[in-house]
Amino acid sequence: MSSPVALPVPQIPRRRPTAVREPLQDRPVEGRKRVLLAAPRGYCAGVDRAVVAVEKALQRYGAPVYVRKQIVHNIHVVTELEDQGAIFVDEVDEIPEGSHVVFSAHGVSPMVVSAAEDRHLHAIDATCPLVTKVHREAVRFARDDFEILLIGHDGHEEVEGTAGEAPDHVTVVNSPAEADIVEVRDPSKVVWLSQTTLSVDETMETVNRLRTRFPELQDPPSDDICYATQNRQVAIKKVAADADLVIVVGSANSSNSVRLVEVAREYGAKAAYRVDYADEVRQEWLDGVTTVGVTSGASVPEVLVQEVLQALAEAGYGDVEEVRTAEEDLMFSLPKELRQDVSGQRDERALGGRSR
């Protein structure tokens, strides 16, 4: 086994230099200024587990620990882990042989697992168990020779990972419009699966259009769009109906965050924007606004939401009311590679993630 050597730092988007935030101004509007804060919002169980897995790997093995792709799609989380010694890469061939690598929450295809084995990497699989569930469905339906219509965004890491389980059986359907033109070999043996972080409404529109063309289309055994994505969409629908403006905290490459902006607009918000940080909230967004809805994607730490609330309070929106549509208490145990400490003792923290 060769010893690790320094490699060039990979080109993954980093947090921009810390900006000095201009305080927002408290300008008069007609009516009472307030914030409706959606709940649930922010970290889901799969993201929490993946982030803890990298932290735990760094504690146990020391820096550097390599991570294939962004562990979760949030620039702040990635930057904080980089500061602790994680190195993010695009592919495993960028990693020195024999190193530790964490696979991201979005999952990997069997080809990636095998490439890691070829490099004698010690892999820690932080794939969210709800993504793994979809992988298993793909394997099972492919074994039964079904054609799988995978509703999702081509090029997203999760879709690449799921499609990679059965490349000869999977066709990606990106949108309702694509449902009208996709071709299948045998319309009597077709099933649809989906990415976990899509808009529920748009996915059902795609499914309905597929079913018009393929009446024998089978459904997945259970929902592929995960509980966290669904819960955050239900909460923002309720908030959006009463909001002049919705602010979604989340990164541009976070599928579920971008979907929250779309859902907010669709469900009545007069305007909706996504921000990574509080200093991206623009004064003009608040012109004439009495009610601001706030939420965050499943990969967003709560501290970033609190910073947005603080900025809004400076602009007179200090009255915050939580709109809760569900309780969440799901937690996943850590990846199996991290469940035992070096002395072979079971690690208590491995019994259920942590809440933030």
Ligand code: SF4
């Ligand atoms: S958004 Fe859903 S599928 Fe993705 S990590 Fe969170 S719980 Fe898992």
